[in-house]
Structures are given as structure tokens and as C-alpha cells.
Amino acid sequence: APMIKIAPSILSADFARLGEEVRALDAAGCDYVHVDVMDGHFVPNLTIGPLVIRALRPHTAKPFDVHLMIDPAQPYLAAYAEAGADIITVHAEADRHLDRSLQMIKALGKRAGVSLNPATPAAVIEHVLDRLDLILVMTVNPGFGGQGFIPAQLDKIRRLRAMIGDRPIELEVDGGVNAETAPLVIEAGADVLVAGSAVFSGADYATSIAALRPQRQR
Ligand code: DX5
Ligand code: ZN
Numbered sequence: 001a002p003m004i005k006i007a008p009s010i011l012s013a014d015f016a017r018l019g020e021e022v023r024a025l026d027a028a029g030c031d032y033v034h035v036d037v038m039d040g041h042f043v044p045n046l047t048i049g050p051l052v053i054r055a056l057r058p059h060t061a062k063p064f065d066v067h068l069m070i071d072p073a074q075p076y077l078a079a080y081a082e083a084g085a086d087i088i089t090v091h092a093e094a095d096r097h098l099d100r101s102l103q104m105i106k107a108l109g110k111r112a113g114v115s116l117n118p119a120t121p122a123a124v125i126e127h128v129l130d131r132l133d134l135i136l137v138m139t140v141n142p143g144f145g146g147q148g149f150i151p152a153q154l155d156k157i158r159r160l161r162a163m164i165g166d167r168p169i170e171l172e173v174d175g176g177v178n179a180e181t182a183p184l185v186i187e188a189g190a191d192v193l194v195a196g197s198a199v200f201s202g203a204d205y206a207t208s209i210a211a212l213r214p215q216r217q218r
């Protein structure tokens with residue numbers, strides 16, 4: 001069985017104390033720090049730019065998993081890479097030239113990811129698989145934390161797990177992941193779980209993070 005990684009989303013953190021929050025996640029045993037970047041155009045919300053990522057970079061050595069919900073993304077890839085992103089994920093729907101974006105991310109020396117909205121079929125990434133380090137399946141419609149998990153995405157997770165085969169691609173799930181839904185997405189084949197409200201609503205981040213891992217890994 002694969003090791004499950006937990007990537008808390010700082011979208012649900014206290015934005016007035018973001019540096020402290022990132023240090024607390026690190027101390028609580030997170031694997032990645034998930035950063036939700038929204039442009040008010042691709043999604044109906046505005047969040048974090050490269051300046052904030054740069055400011056957070058000294059607060060942890062954990063990888064920054066940067067989820068770009070922006071259209072276009074290409075003009076900003078270098079800025080996010082330079083700010084300290086380790087994984088840069090673009091949305092298939094926001095990108096007319098996905099293959100080029102993935103090449104650009106790799107040329108910047110970063111791990112390349114692609115994300116799929118709930119209405120987007122798995123097949124759209126079939127021909128870029130060999131450029132990918134990570135696939136991010138949205139299990140809510142992106143834009144906000146705290147929404148309900150969409151069970152129809154479990155089938156897509158299973159399909160993508162089969163498509164990945166033995167390629168070294170991580171399969172990440174984002175949206176409505178909590179202690180109840182985590183076992184479902186793990187069973188379907190996910191190996192990285194993003195969680196915003198489930199981590200930050202608890203008083204103790206280490207307990208909340210451990211509750212998302214399979215029993216054998218707590
Ligand atoms: C949604 C973001 C998610 C979100 C997850 O647009 O991409 O990362 O913050 O939050 P929860 O875990 O609360 O659904
Ligand atoms: Zn996200």
C-alpha cells in the first residue's frame with residue numbers, strides 16, 4: 001500500500017498569521033503545504049499571489065504545492081517558481097496549450113501538475129501523462145473551502161489511477177476531504193490528500209492530519 005501524503009490547504013488558515021500557521025502545519029507533520037491561488041476569473045474568488053508565497057518560504061522546508069486556479073497561467077509560472085513553489089499545478093480547463101505549460105514548468109525546474117474540475121473527464125490528460133508529476137482531481141467546484149465532497153469523482157480517481165499505471169505520478173484529491181471521505185478517495189487510488197477546513201477546524205493540527213491518514217500510517 002502506498003504512503004499517503006497530507007497537503008493542508010492554507011486557504012482555511014488565519015491569514016493574519018500565515019507564517020505561524022505554516023510553521024504549525026510543519027510541526028504537525030504535514031507532507032506538503034497546499035497553496036490555493038485564485039484569480040477572480042477562472043474561479044469566483046481572489047486569494048494568494050507570489051509575494052505571499054515568497055514571504056512564507058522561510059517558514060518551512062516542506063514542499064509548497066501550488067494550485068493555480070488562474071486563467072491564463074503561463075504568464076505567471078516563472079513568478080510562482082521564483083517565489084518558492086515546488087509543485088506547480090495548472091488547470092486543464094484554463095489552458096488552451098496545456099502541453100506547453102507543462103513543458104514550461106519542467107523547464108523552470110519544478111514538478112508539474114494538472115488539475116481537473118468535476119465536469120472535466122479524465123481523458124483530457126491522456127496525451128500529456130508522460131509530462132506529469134502530479135494529477136489533482138477536484139472533488140468540489142473550485143473557489144471556496146468548506147464545500148461538500150462530490151462522490152461522482154471517485155470513479156474518475158479510479159480511472160486516473162489505472163491510466164497512471166506504473167508512471168511516477170502522484171494522484172492528489174482536493175475538496176471536501178475529511179476523516180469520513182478520506183478512506184473513500186484512498187480506496188479509489190489517491191495518494192495525496194488536500195484538506196482545508198478538516199485540518200483548520202480542529203484545535204490540534206497534528207490530530208486532524210493524523211485522522212486523514214490510513215490507520216496503519218498514524
Ligand atoms: C478549492 C481549493 C481547495 C479547498 C479545500 O477551490 O482548491 O484546496 O481549499 O478546502 P476544503 O478541504 O475545506 O474543501
Ligand atoms: Zn486546492
